[in-house]
Amino acid sequence: MGGKRAAQWYRWDEVPREELHERLSRRLITGDEVMLAHVYLKKGCVVPKHSHENEQFTYILEGALRFLVGEEADEIVVRAGEVLHLPANVPHEAHALEDTLDVDIFYPPREDWLNKTDGYLRQK
Numbered sequence: 001m002g003g004k005r006a007a008q009w010y011r012w013d014e015v016p017r018e019e020l021h022e023r024l025s026r027r028l029i030t031g032d033e034v035m036l037a038h039v040y041l042k043k044g045c046v047v048p049k050h051s052h053e054n055e056q057f058t059y060i061l062e063g064a065l066r067f068l069v070g071e072e073a074d075e076i077v078v079r080a081g082e083v084l085h086l087p088a089n090v091p092h093e094a095h096a097l098e099d100t101l102d103v104d105i106f107y108p109p110r111e112d113w114l115n116k117t118d119g120y121l122r123q124k
Contacts, residue, residue: 004032012038021124023096028113035109041065041096048120049093054106056086063100068093 015027015038023045027038035054041047041063049068058065064079069092077097078084086092112118 035106037104045096047094057105064097
């Protein structure tokens with residue numbers, strides 16, 4: 001297996017939930033090369049404009065997010081059952097239009113999330 005981890009089974013409700021502030025929390029599952037996150041955003045939560053080297057898919061399970069994407073801040077509203085793909089290094093921000101649960105998928109895993117150097121997310 002070349003140093004790779006063994007198969008592992010998870011239950012989201014048993015994965016620790018990290019509270020970033022009163023409107024934003026998450027649960028993380030990280031593999032060797034991919035990260036899954038359940039992200040919980042309360043209505044009115046704003047994820048400030050940022051970019052990262054990680055490719056990202058955001059799949060909305062419940063609720064809706066309004067994204068402002070790219071240098072021109074193109075508006076894209078993503079609702080339950082819809083997916084937004086964000087290539088690496090594309091600036092974006094998100095606004096929770098209602099209480100929202102999304103699954104974020106990152107390649108490679110977000111080191112700033114793992115080592116808690118994601119200060120932009122921890123501001124209210």
